Amino acid sequence: MSEGQEPALKVVDAFDLDDELRSILRPGEMVRDGANRRHRLPRYFYEVPDHRVATQVRLTPHFGLNEFILSDLKEAPRLQNFPKYIPCAVRLLAFYLEQFRIAAGGSVHIAVNGGYRSPAHKMSPNATPHLWGTAADIYKIGGSILKTRELIEKFNAIAEGLSDDIFVSPYDTAADHVHVDLGYITLVPREISEDRMEQPQESRPRFAFEERRRTDRRNG
Numbered sequence: 001m002s003e004g005q006e007p008a009l010k011v012v013d014a015f016d017l018d019d020e021l022r023s024i025l026r027p028g029e030m031v032r033d034g035a036n037r038r039h040r041l042p043r044y045f046y047e048v049p050d051h052r053v054a055t056q057v058r059l060t061p062h063f064g065l066n067e068f069i070l071s072d073l074k075e076a077p078r079l080q081n082f083p084k085y086i087p088c089a090v091r092l093l094a095f096y097l098e099q100f101r102i103a104a105g106g107s108v109h110i111a112v113n114g115g116y117r118s119p120a121h122k123m124s125p126n127a128t129p130h131l132w133g134t135a136a137d138i139y140k141i142g143g144s145i146l147k148t149r150e151l152i153e154k155f156n157a158i159a160e161g162l163s164d165d166i167f168v169s170p171y172d173t174a175a176d177h178v179h180v181d182l183g184y185i186t187l188v189p190r191e192i193s194e195d196r197m198e199q200p201q202e203s204r205p206r207f208a209f210e211e212r213r214r215t216d217r218r219n220g
């Protein structure tokens with residue numbers, strides 16, 4: 001990496017990770033949501049080696065990778081330290097949040113535990129898009145702390161108005177934040193060669209570095 005360039009993001013197949021990480025991330029396993037529908041957990045993750053990379057990598061002009069991996073003791077102990085892992089679909093979420101930021105007219109702040117949660121996270125009793133890296137709990141927009149019904153419903157409407165891809169939780173179930181998600185999307189980066197969903201994989205390790213396609217979005 002030349003000086004000043006954003007670090008390349010390493011993409012890993014979670015089947016290739018060690019036993020402990022596989023048991024935490026559970027790639028390819030089926031989990032049920034609150035309505036008893038089954039969803040297959042993601043398999044391809046960005047590996048975030050350290051805090052420096054987490055803060056340097058920007059997914060969009062206004063959203064850094066670090067904002068999606070903020071968690072506390074509710075997360076599995078192994079994932080409270082680097083390297084951390086986050087499903088590749090987080091890139092899509094960041095894109096939508098960037099549009100939301102424009103429509104909402106203020107900076108969008110994701111809560112601790114409000115981005116990616118592993119299946120072992122204490123707030124992951126059922127499948128929720130947070131486990132896919134495609135959901136965000138937002139507690140503050142611009143200078144407004146989202147604690148009133150009026151504010152939450154105002155920003156819910158703005159988020160919903162952006163795209164049919166976006167789901168928001170009604171005020172009744174998310175009374176101190178705005179929850180937006182894109183559903184159970186998994187993303188296979190183009191740099192990856194897919195394999196059958198079996199473990200262990202042949203010819204390990206298999207990983208790829210995602211090219212940072214735009215350098216002009218840094219420091220936005």
Ligand SMILES: [Zn+2]
Nearest residue numbers: 135136137179
């Ligand atoms: Zn949420």
